Amino acid sequence: MHNETLIPKIGVVTDIRQDTPDVKTFRVVGTDGKKLFEHIPGQCAMVSMPGVGEGMFSITSSPTNTEFMEFSIKKCGTLTSWLHSMDVGQQITVRGPYGNGFPVETTFKGKDLLFIAGGIGLAPLRSVINYVRDKRENYGSVQIIYGSRSKDDLVDYQEILDEWMSCPNTEVNLTIDREQEGWDGHVGFIPNYVKELEPDTSKTVVMCGPPIMIKFTLAGLKELGFVDTNVFTTMELRMKCAIGKCGRCNIGNKYVCKDGPVFSFDQLSELPNEY
Amino acid sequence: MMFRLPINELDGFFAKIAAGRRLYLPVDQNDGTSAFAEWSEGTKMSENLNTLRSAKSFFFPQVTNLCDFNVKDKEIEVIDNRADSEDFAVFGVRGCDARAFTILDKVFLVDPIDSYYATRREHGVIITLACTMPEEHCFCNVFGIDATSPEGDVTTWKTDSYLYLNANTEKGEAFIAGIKDILEECAADEVEAQRAKTKEIMAKLPFANVSTEYFEKNTLLDIFNSEKWEKLSEACIACGTCTFVCPTCQCYDIKDFDTGHGVKRYRTWDSCMYADFTKMAAANSRNSQMQRFRQRFMHKLVYFPDNNNGEFGCVGCGRCLTRCPISMNIVKVIKTFGEE
Numbered sequence: 001m002h003n004e005t006l007i008p009k010i011g012v013v014t015d016i017r018q019d020t021p022d023v024k025t026f027r028v029v030g031t032d033g034k035k036l037f038e039h040i041p042g043q044c045a046m047v048s049m050p051g052v053g054e055g056m057f058s059i060t061s062s063p064t065n066t067e068f069m070e071f072s073i074k075k076c077g078t079l080t081s082w083l084h085s086m087d088v089g090q091q092i093t094v095r096g097p098y099g100n101g102f103p104v105e106t107t108f109k110g111k112d113l114l115f116i117a118g119g120i121g122l123a124p125l126r127s128v129i130n131y132v133r134d135k136r137e138n139y140g141s142v143q144i145i146y147g148s149r150s151k152d153d154l155v156d157y158q159e160i161l162d163e164w165m166s167c168p169n170t171e172v173n174l175t176i177d178r179e180q181e182g183w184d185g186h187v188g189f190i191p192n193y194v195k196e197l198e199p200d201t202s203k204t205v206v207m208c209g210p211p212i213m214i215k216f217t218l219a220g221l222k223e224l225g226f227v228d229t230n231v232f233t234t235m236e237l238r239m240k241c242a243i244g245k246c247g248r249c250n251i252g253n254k255y256v257c258k259d260g261p262v263f264s265f266d267q268l269s270e271l272p273n274e275y
Numbered sequence: 276m277m278f279r280l281p282i283n284e285l286d287g288f289f290a291k292i293a294a295g296r297r298l299y300l301p302v303d304q305n306d307g308t309s310a311f312a313e314w315s316e317g318t319k320m321s322e323n324l325n326t327l328r329s330a331k332s333f334f335f336p337q338v339t340n341l342c343d344f345n346v347k348d349k350e351i352e353v354i355d356n357r358a359d360s361e362d363f364a365v366f367g368v369r370g371c372d373a374r375a376f377t378i379l380d381k382v383f384l385v386d387p388i389d390s391y392y393a394t395r396r397e398h399g400v401i402i403t404l405a406c407t408m409p410e411e412h413c414f415c416n417v418f419g420i421d422a423t424s425p426e427g428d429v430t431t432w433k434t435d436s437y438l439y440l441n442a443n444t445e446k447g448e449a450f451i452a453g454i455k456d457i458l459e460e461c462a463a464d465e466v467e468a469q470r471a472k473t474k475e476i477m478a479k480l481p482f483a484n485v486s487t488e489y490f491e492k493n494t495l496l497d498i499f500n501s502e503k504w505e506k507l508s509e510a511c512i513a514c515g516t517c518t519f520v521c522p523t524c525q526c527y528d529i530k531d532f533d534t535g536h537g538v539k540r541y542r543t544w545d546s547c548m549y550a551d552f553t554k555m556a557a558a559n560s561r562n563s564q565m566q567r568f569r570q571r572f573m574h575k576l577v578y579f580p581d582n583n584n585g586e587f588g589c590v591g592c593g594r595c596l597t598r599c600p601i602s603m604n605i606v607k608v609i610k611t612f613g614e615e
Contacts, residue, residue, distance in 0.1 A: 001357060001359065001391070002390035002393055002394070003387070003388075004341075004355070004357065004389075004390040004391075005387045006341050006389075006529070007341065007342045007353065007355050008342075008353060009353075010351050010352075011590065023512070030338075030568070050344035050351060050531055050538040050540065051344070051346060051531050051533045051538040052531070053531070054529065054531075076538060076556040076557055077556030077557075078556075080556070086348075089349050090349045091349055091350050091351040092351070092491065093344075093351060093353065104335050106422055143452065197283060206453060211558075236552045236555075237553065237555070237560050237598070238552075238554065238560070240528055240529045240542075240545075240554045241527070241529065242386050245382055245383065245389060245525070245527070246526060246527045246528070246529070246542075246545070247525065247526030247527070247545075247547060247574070248545075248547065248552055248553050249553075250500065250570075250574075250578065252495055252496075252573075252578060253578040253581040253582055265279075270495075271495075271496075272495070272496065272499045272500075273362065274499075274560055274561065275560050
């Protein structure tokens with residue numbers, strides 16, 4: 001009998017962290033207490049509660065973490081609401097890893113990296129950022145521009161304060177959409193903030209966030225002189241199989257689950273604008 | 276090597292195949308259509324050109340149980356209840372459906388292999404039957420299919436006097452070896468007269484000269500962004516019939532069903548024509564029926580060929596032409612684009 005990727009493994013939830021009012025980060029290991037499988041930053045896994053549903057989520061922990069995997073999940077539908085209601089010790093099912101991941105060992109190597117994220121869009125980038133942090137000598141400077149609706153909606157805020165801000169040769173720029181008591185940082189939308197900061201156009205950009213943010217930020221980056229080939233993003237569409245067979249997550253002739261989720265904007269420019 | 280069997284021994288031939296494995300062949304239904312059904316003593320093969328539904332369900336059934344779960348408190352048990360398929364043979368598959376299997380192979384047998392499909396494929400012998408009376412909705416020749424000499428493990432030709440058989444694969448040779456005592460060797464050219472006659476009919480069919488050139492010469496984005504999709508899709512009622520009867524449509528859904536004493540996870544046929552196909556909690560990437568209609572034809576005429584050395588995802592069986600309630604179909608799409 002052939003191996004069957006559609007049949008999942010069992011994962012045990014060992015920790016649940018409330019990141020924001022609607023985002024929780026779930027720590028998952030196998031029933032033997034070990035990591036379920038290895039992955040590349042940017043790859044995803046199908047997480048399921050049998051009887052509730054199955055969905056694709058980016059693995060937010062770095063592959064350099066040898067003990068467990070983490071998923072940062074926003075509560076927005078049937079499955080995610082169920083996941084948000086569960087307690088530590090709950091078993092779920094996991095299968096993967098799926099997708100191409102970010103080219104951390106090729107294109108990104110030795111480059112100055114600029115991460116731009118909005119809201120839950122930080123989740124897929126966290127894996128890359130922590131990977132780069134753990135292999136700091138392999139990469140140039142790191143700049144992280146991250147924004148959300150409010151201070152309370154900044155995913156991984158504590159990790160940003162404790163670890164990213166103190167990392168060598170790393171600059172972190174945070175912004176929130178509106179003025180808020182107890183916030184003395186930048187206020188304003190991501191696309192404008194990026195333009196204000198005028199990052200060096202030699203940087204390789206890794207961007208993820210809501211479509212409207214991506215659209216305006218990309219336009220801003222182009223104004224600054226960035227080229228499509230140096231700007232990467234990670235996509236999300238409805239998926240069932242995660243292996244390019246069920247037929248629904250395609251953008252033109254590419255399947256997001258298999259050929260993506262990571263695309264450069266020059267790749268996307270050759271595909272229909274249907275996402 | 277060509278073999279033959281006197282046509283009045285057809286029942287004995289079927290009985291011999293069915294002795295070693297399940298045998299399926301097209302059988303007339305009460306409504307005038309035909310469908311693949313299991314052969315048993317007395318079963319008569321349909322004389323219809325083709326079955327209403329394609330033969331894809333032999334390898335990609337409408338519903339497949341993927342696995343089961345037992346959920347108790349916080350614990351989950353995954354039950355892999357996959358069983359090896361029994362050996363079976365399908366007789367009377369037409370050239371279009373036989374080609375469809377090789378198209379489905381390019382989806383299900385590429386890494387990672389779909390074990391459910393692969394198991395059935397390994398255990399099934401496909402015995403095709405050459406067409407002699409192609410009908411006006413047929414256009415398999417447009418996709419390079421020779422209905423007078425169809426693919427499959429074994430090709431057969433039926434004349435008034437004989438059933439001729441020729442093995443194309445190792446599996447087909449083993450099949451022939453197993454029934455050799457009722458066959459006699461013959462000259463390979465005994466079927467040529469029939470083939471020539473059928474080809475003459477085919478050349479006169481209305482879609483014999485439909486050209487797919489437009490889709491080979493224009494870019495993905497040019498075709499995708501064409502204004503023609505609006506008009507073509509205008510009347511589509513999103514019934515999904517085209518998908519259902521199509522031998523190459525393979526999009527699927529995965530669903531869970533709580534039986535009260537466990538959860539069954541199964542996959543079912545799905546259709547890109549349906550509004551919820553791409554619907555997510557936050558958004559839907561294909562909101563209009565035009566987008567969904569366009570997806571179906573772009574997939575068959577552009578996306579699939581792009582990823583498979585130019586091979587189209589249509590076999591010209593004509594089922595969607597005869598069954599679409601608004602008389603829209605892939606031939607009209609191909610012709611409309613070709614008209615420029």
